[in-house]
Amino acid sequence: MKKYNIPVEAALEVIGGKWKVVILCHLIKEKRRTGELKRLMPGITQKMLTQQLRELEEDGVILREVYNQVPPRVEYSLTKYGWSLKGILDALCAWGEQHIEKTYPEKDSVLVKPIEIK
Amino acid sequence: MKKYNIPVEAALEVIGGKWKVVILCHLIKEKRRTGELKRLMPGITQKMLTQQLRELEEDGVILREVYNQVPPRVEYSLTKYGWSLKGILDALCAWGEQHIEKTYPEKDSVLVKPIEIK
DNA sequence: TAATGTAGGCACTAAAAAGTAACAATTGGA
DNA sequence: TCCAATTGTTACTTTTTAGTGCCTACATTA
DSSP states (O other): OOOOTTTTTHHHHHHHHSSSHHHHHHHHHHOHHHHHHHHHHHHHHHHHHHHHHHHHHHHHHHEEEEESSOOOEEEEEEEEEHHHHHHHHHHHHHHHHHHHHHOTTTOOOBBBOOOOOO | OBSSTHHHHHHHHHHHHSSHHHHHHHHHOOOHHHHHHHOOOTTOOOOOOOOOOHHHHTTSSSSEEEEEOOSSHHHHHEHHHHHTHHHHEEEEEEHHHHHHHHTTTOOOOBBBBOOOOO
């Protein structure tokens, strides 16, 4: 059994890493299919996306729904347990916003223009 | 200038990684000197600790105070800006606690017994 | 007939993060 | 004289994380 020195380490095990918080921030807004997520995160590769989604599913925070169609359609959404992360995700997003304003007061284009999704 | 796709990426740049949240969770409780932090985090190496502390200092969330003594005494604490992370840190700690309870209901010794610090 | 779109697997390589070990500096005390 | 205590640096190695390219499946559409 995994051991932690302090409880917060258990949270980091679930949502730590480069991508998971970003994925969750997108999914908390709306249910998304794989390709949409990939377009929302221009930096991620198919491999990493799949891998991170699998781990989040494993930890019970997201749901993977496969529709039996061709071409395939897979949708990801937060589970009820995933929604218990809402407070954390909201706080992180808000802090990120104000940190950008504080750090780049001239507010040039620090944020990449979001692309068309659907 | 660094570019972000969504603002939360800016937050992850400051508190992301394996150690920073843990360090901040300790410092939010009380001011600590280097050796205390090292004992509080049995898994961290001197190098990683120093490196992470430098980066946190660089980002303005912690303060490094050097006392001119021999042997040296260095104390770390949260800056005012660092305290703006309190909501996030509290939420993460709380989520971690309940996640442990949910995941290991038999509640054996998932938490390593904390060692003596001072 | 042949290309298109979607999700994802696999083998391999590259880059980033983290760990290891040895060394420095200073001064009080054995 | 030499060691202990505290914080930190540096060079090097290992581990983890991430990226690339190529392959599958199959109904629809051109």
